[in-house]
Amino acid sequence: MDHFLYRDGILHAEDVAIPQIARRVGTPFYVYSAATLRRHIGLFAEALDWAEHLVCFAVKSNSNLAVLKLLGDMGAGMDVVSEGEYRRALAAGVPGDRIVFSGVGKTRAEMRLALTHGIRQFNLESEPEMRALSHVATEMGVIAPVTVRVNPNVDAKTHAKISTGKSENKFGIPIARARDVYAEIATLPGLKAVGIDVHIGSQLTELEPFRQAYQKVAELTEALRADGHDITRLDLGGGLGIPYERSNFAPPLPLEYGQMVRETVGHLGCEIEIEPGRLVSGNAGLMVTSVIYVKKGEGQDFLIVDAGMNDLVRPAMYEAHHDIIPVIEATPGQEKARYDIVGPICETGDTFAKRRDLDSLEADDLIAFRSAGAYGAVMASEYNSRPLIPEVLVMGDQFEVIRARPTYEDMLGRDTIPSWL
Numbered sequence: 001m002d003h004f005l006y007r008d009g010i011l012h013a014e015d016v017a018i019p020q021i022a023r024r025v026g027t028p029f030y031v032y033s034a035a036t037l038r039r040h041i042g043l044f045a046e047a048l049d050w051a052e053h054l055v056c057f058a059v060k061s062n063s064n065l066a067v068l069k070l071l072g073d074m075g076a077g078m079d080v081v082s083e084g085e086y087r088r089a090l091a092a093g094v095p096g097d098r099i100v101f102s103g104v105g106k107t108r109a110e111m112r113l114a115l116t117h118g119i120r121q122f123n124l125e126s127e128p129e130m131r132a133l134s135h136v137a138t139e140m141g142v143i144a145p146v147t148v149r150v151n152p153n154v155d156a157k158t159h160a161k162i163s164t165g166k167s168e169n170k171f172g173i174p175i176a177r178a179r180d181v182y183a184e185i186a187t188l189p190g191l192k193a194v195g196i197d198v199h200i201g202s203q204l205t206e207l208e209p210f211r212q213a214y215q216k217v218a219e220l221t222e223a224l225r226a227d228g229h230d231i232t233r234l235d236l237g238g239g240l241g242i243p244y245e246r247s248n249f250a251p252p253l254p255l256e257y258g259q260m261v262r263e264t265v266g267h268l269g270c271e272i273e274i275e276p277g278r279l280v281s282g283n284a285g286l287m288v289t290s291v292i293y294v295k296k297g298e299g300q301d302f303l304i305v306d307a308g309m310n311d312l313v314r315p316a317m318y319e320a321h322h323d324i325i326p327v328i329e330a331t332p333g334q335e336k337a338r339y340d341i342v343g344p345i346c347e348t349g350d351t352f353a354k355r356r357d358l359d360s361l362e363a364d365d366l367i368a369f370r371s372a373g374a375y376g377a378v379m380a381s382e383y384n385s386r387p388l389i390p391e392v393l394v395m396g397d398q399f400e401v402i403r404a405r406p407t408y409e410d411m412l413g414r415d416t417i418p419s420w421l
């Protein structure tokens with residue numbers, strides 16, 4: 001459920017009419033609903049209320065400081081994967097002891113920074129990383145809390161580019177090696193193992209792959225405890241999918257997910273962490289764009305809009321579907337049309353949707369891409385020298401630009417022409 005609904009035929013974000021935002025900030029833009037973000041993070045907290053838990057929002061899905069502050073103020077932790085994300089979490093007011101650091105390539109500088117300002121745990125992804133962290137922590141005279149991200153070799157049954165839990169993927173340490181790795185951690189002076197981490201992929205639409213992975217984690221917990229390790233925390237990753245197509249079936253709900261977590265690992269008495277991104281932010285955001293031209297092609301009509309693949313890359317990158325809806329609802333009896341919806345970028349891949357049935361549209365009409373709050377703005381680029389598009393946050397009847405559109409001066413000003421040219 002989200003808070004983007006039609007009122008008197010006009011699409012609103014909570015109590016704000018989308019055309020009003022468009023007039024103020026121009027198109028294209030992203031708009032997020034505070035109420036939806038709050039509702040979604042709350043659903044996970046509720047789903048895990050049977051255990052001590054921390055819901056760590058995956059910052060990579062939407063890293064705007066206002067979004068992080070809103071979620072952090074509700075008690076959420078943050079899952080970060082880079083110095084930039086770590087700095088964002090801190091800047092949003094999230095204390096270090098609610099930040100977990102994931103990622104296969106943490107640098108020594110990132111480790112040092114997190115150990116200086118505070119960290120809940122590092123999720124280790126390899127043995128060289130484990131030794132590097134122990135070294136950095138020892139140099140600093142501190143002990144780094146760690147989990148090992150295990151790769152359980154299960155098929156997440158999602159898009160190949162976002163599946164992470166198979167042995168051929170670069171992520172984690174093979175679960176069969178985990179006992180040896182924990183044994184080595186116990187000998188390293190700078191590390192203390194506090195738990196186990198697993199994340200098998202993103203946009204999962206079934207619980208079964210999670211269940212298989214978590215059962216393996218439960219078995220490993222018991223084996224490690226028998227080996228004498230104090231495993232008190234399980235980080236179960238993110239990955240629960242969202243309904244991108246409203247007309248299609250819906251993935252499991254957080255409450256069902258929480259129940260499955262309880263069934264698989266509840267008996268262990270561990271503190272539970274999860275790292276949801278998409279389910280929290282995905283359906284809390286729209287990308288709004290306007291039609292530049294309606295172009296009649298041979299066999300199909302093109303809707304050329306002012307957003308491009310640089311603004312929302314998911315369709316080009318993963319063949320992802322986003323529902324596309326008009327901002328002004330069609331009047332009964334309005335003509336229907338079938339469009340290829342494309343951006344202005346000079347690549348055929350700059351196609352958001354093919355043969356999509358919509359109400360017939362004209363130049364300057366506004367349309368909205370649903371489910372664009374996760375992996376939208378964060379994956380944008382300035383390809384074709386197009387300035388990044390603004391982000392807007394709505395709360396009730398208020399809205400504010402939470403990242404402004406850069407000016408062309410800002411954009412060009414970042415380049416330098418050497419004096420010897």
Ligand code: LLP
Nearest residue numbers: 058102199202203238239275276277278375
């Ligand atoms: N934890 C870890 C370690 C992750 O790598 C990810 C996502 C998450 C949590 C959050 O997963 P979520 O709950 O959002 O599914 N750009 C792609 C998605 C990449 C996901 C990468 N890792 C897309 O647009 O679909």
